Amino acid sequence: MPTNGPVECAAPKEPIKFDIMAAMCDGNRGIGYKMKLPWPSLKQDYEYYTTCVSTLRSQSRDAGNKKIIQIRGRKTWLVAGEAERNAPNVYTIIVSTTWTEKDCNSPNVLKVVQTFQAAMSEVNQLDNQNEVDSVWIMGGASIYEEALRHPQFGRLFLTHVYKDFPSDAFFPQFDDSFKEVQNHPNKGKIMEENGVKYEFKIYSK
Template sequence: MAHRLLHFYYSGVNMLPKLELIAAACENMGIGINGDLPWRLKTEMAFFTRMTTDTKNKNKKNVVLMGRRTWDCIPEKYRPLQNRINMVLTSQSLDYGDKAITCKSIPHAIKVITDMQNQVERVWVIGGSSVYKSTMESPYFGRLYLTRIKKKFECDTFFPLIPSDFVLIKDPTVPQDIQEEKGIKFVYEVYEKR
């Protein structure tokens, strides 16, 4: 009996979702300016959309988890992000109706996602800086998908320092070669914790 309970407990623990971060940063690790992206790269935006939307199981959706300021920065016509479950981290008592689910913290978001795990395939953290930082430091961290824009842009928001125990890996769904659009080169990198 105890053995069966232990098995149930551990198999339940394995079902906790891993959080995958997705971001684009320029050479100075900037990710935004005045609540907007410092660049306009259609290829990179299409990559973000594909990664955060596509699921293997057509009956499931991915979660996009973001801070309130990131939500506020998404142009209203694009909110909520289509074909994804939008979740907003906020300490305020906000109600976005059926557009987004609000959560007070990452552990709270994990609990909500776990309760709806039969509807959720992947969980993507899409910003901002403090949400990226706390996710990378959390036990729920899975992977970091970082687009490195090979150019400097003026920014007022920056991607946090990548921990030294994060290592580059290959993901077959991510293009390996250098991309270029409008004369701007960029490369997709994928990190896991060693």
């Protein structure tokens, strides 16, 4: 039955925020060398990394139907292990100007796109369909640089490795508007493995 009262419309959905996962040498900001990590194996860092980027956040009953989306460049995809590529609920959008989906040969690759913005358009479309649990930016350097400036940036999960190693890829500078989150559980805890000290930090704007 029609009424003369105002019609209430649902507020537009806020675009989903993404998080960035990275580790760098604290001095020279190195993140890679010859398509490998510059530093020796840091088991606890790898466990922290894989747990963060492959754990569903949603507690709803349909959480298992949602996707953890990782955005990676082609080289970052190539160096990922099989377990990482095929983790349950984890799906990847690859940013590459030279690849197509046929080059990946993986059911967990949702799309290959040419730009970071195109990857975010895919994310937003899936999120509008309520299919997204969380979004992680996995690198490399040029993707990190775009992500740090993007309006949908949420937090930066950054492992500071307190020793410099030869590197040929580097994490971009970020400005003073990034503040360390003060209440995260690992704040101030210095880890050490294989003679290398490191620390987990989280930043937001």
